Amino acid sequence: MNARAIFGAAVLVLLPTTLLLLAADARVRRDQKQTEIPTLVAVAKRLPSTDLALSGGARWLRTPSLEEPGAAFSDGPALPDPDPAGGAVSPPRAVWTEEARNGQTTGEAK
């Protein structure tokens, strides 16, 4: 067979082979992690939450599940919001406007 054809076929086979190897590696690592879950749960029972210890700079980042909502600025005046929200998806302004209008109408009726 032509060397170029062999090279071409090898490149075409490279993709599924890579995918299968990565999937196998992921599977091995997942199975290994599965055996560690009882240990993880035993330690987690002593902790306030199972939030990941990845951001210890402020309490709302260390344990986001337990901290008060809307307190991102409370630990330092004029600090930038470290975890900004709402930038990509805007709030449902039309719904709010409609609600406000309905509220006004109801108020006037009363």
Add this chain to the structure above:
Amino acid sequence: MKRTLSLLAYAVGALMRRPGKSFALAAGLALAVALVSAVLFLTDALRADADRARDAVPDLVVERIVAGRIATMRATDLETLKIPPILSVSEIRPRAWGYLFVPALQGNVTVVSSPMSEPELDSRAIDDGRDLKPGAHEMVMGRTLAHALGVVIGDQLQLPSPRLAAPPLKLVGTFSSKVDLIAADVIACDESDARALLGLPTDEATDLAITLSNPDEARIVSQTIASRLPGTRIVEKDLLSRVYALAYGRRSGIMLAASIPALIALLLLAWDRASGLGPEEKKEIAILKAVGFATADVLTTKMLEALVVACAGTAIGLLLGYSWVFWFGAAGLRPAIAGWSAIYPDQALTPMVDATQLFAIAFGVVAPFVALSIIPAWRAATLDPMEAMRG
């Protein structure tokens, strides 16, 4: 089969005649795939790691809110919940925990009082040393924290605290590296030491952890608690997954938005394919047709060219993305999505991606790339050879 292999050989030859363009296409595709796949792999892994120990979380956590911020629960709050008993509540446990700023680290550590009702931790949970004994002024801390503080088993440590009465604690064990993701910055000690460190009076608690005999009744029980203790915040276990999905999903969204330039580069590559063939390629197709190639053969050759480039680029891109996140710790990317900290666990993340998802990503890249290459090839292949050769 032989015909297809011959066309494949010709396609590889054609790519080799334009090495610069072929390499640029494959490399651009690989980089874009690597960046996008790394963000997706990392987000999935973080979400799963955060959710993995969810069984250990109490069904409900009750917090008192004063002036919009969390305040400590009082003994009277506990009595209000205990008498009369709420149906389905099997245990109410006041917890003493909080954060302590350690100037030496310029960061917060999490101080936790270890409930003595829990069984002693074994060697799987504690790497080095043993579990703590109540009343002995001992502590167990995260491996990363011990490393950052430069303490070893047997060392006594006087932690800064609002009360001078806080005793120095002896380090008797460090948590296993397997739990570093949740316990890297944790100091576990007995309740009296934790209260002394945090300045928490004995009749107060940080929050109340509630265990239910029937977790399905969480919503009803939380309504009862809210009516008995107005103004409290009740965190339900079921909502945790949503918190993690929101937190990491939002960050990965921001990261993907920041990588828009790379995606634009990918679109430019696709546009290059779609915008038509250059005069040299048109001439090449015309010669092929003149020597007897059918239109179908020309199309197959062009499709195979695109397929070879797309397969090589996607395979290298996915390999780069995967190895970046799971073999090399997502250097540079991890702080952007996972968060940053003075005490940062370097534990490897666990991949959640499987073969189906990988094939779906690969198909999502290869299929449009190949499809875009067919249109201009078909346009050129249907040209009159003489006209194409004249340019």
